[in-house]
Amino acid sequence: MILNKKKVVFLTGTRADFGKIKSLIQILEDDPGFSPFVFVTGMHLMQKYGLTLIEIERCKFSNVQTFSNHTSETTMDLTLAKTIEGFSQYIKKVKPDLIVVHGDRVEALAGAITGSLNNILVAHIEGGEISGTIDELIRHSVSKMSHIHYVANKDAKRRLMPLGEVEKSIQIIGSPDVDIMIANKLTSI
Structure with a gap:
């Protein structure tokens, strides 16, 4: 039995990022x-x-915590604020070594903000992408507050460099969508 297991928290807000x-x-x-x-x-x-x-739930992961981040007046700023509050309380209990976030949604931004302000390493998957929408601003903000970057391609890596990210902290891993496409069992919609 390993006594000092590394605790890794994954934050997910959508079916797309969970996949x-x-x-x-x-x-x-x-x-x-x-x-x-x-x-x-x-x-x-x-x-x-x-x-x-x-x-x-079908995956039967050992440690799953749910948190409702939507309010009656669901705007992005209020959703972000509520997610930060709930996630902050959660990580203070878990005390993770690493937080993993994906993409460009407010949940990822909440994870990056909370991790950074609590001196917890944050890994961002698929930073450096561009869309021309508000999502792009969120994605770049998540990247700035992350310490480790897993990008899909050389172009994404090149986009992170001018933001001041350290080259050795950026790893090109390809698209996580490939894992979904080659999976033995796809989840039905």
Whole structure:
């Protein structure tokens, strides 16, 4: 038995980002050196988006925490504020070594802000992408508050460099979508 397991918290707010981190969570779940935790929020908990929490529950991960971050007046700023508050309380209990966020949604931004302000390493998957929408501003903000960057390609890496990110902290891993496409069992919609 490994006494000092590394605690890794994955934050997920949508079916799309969960699909891209699911295989990594499973790898850590099966590795005796790690203790993965999954903080589930956002659209996962909303009936109108299919209550995709069910998909996460089917994976039977050991440590899953849900948190409803939507308010009656659901605007991005209020959702961000509520997510930061809930996630901050959660990480103070778990005391993770690393927080993993994906993409360009307010949940990822909340994870990066909370991790950075609590001196916890933050890894960002798929930073450096461009969209021309508000999502791009969020994605670049997440990257600035992250310490480790897993990007899809050389162009994404090149975009992070002018933001001041250290080159050795940026790893090109390809698109996590490939894991989904080659999976033995795809989740039905």
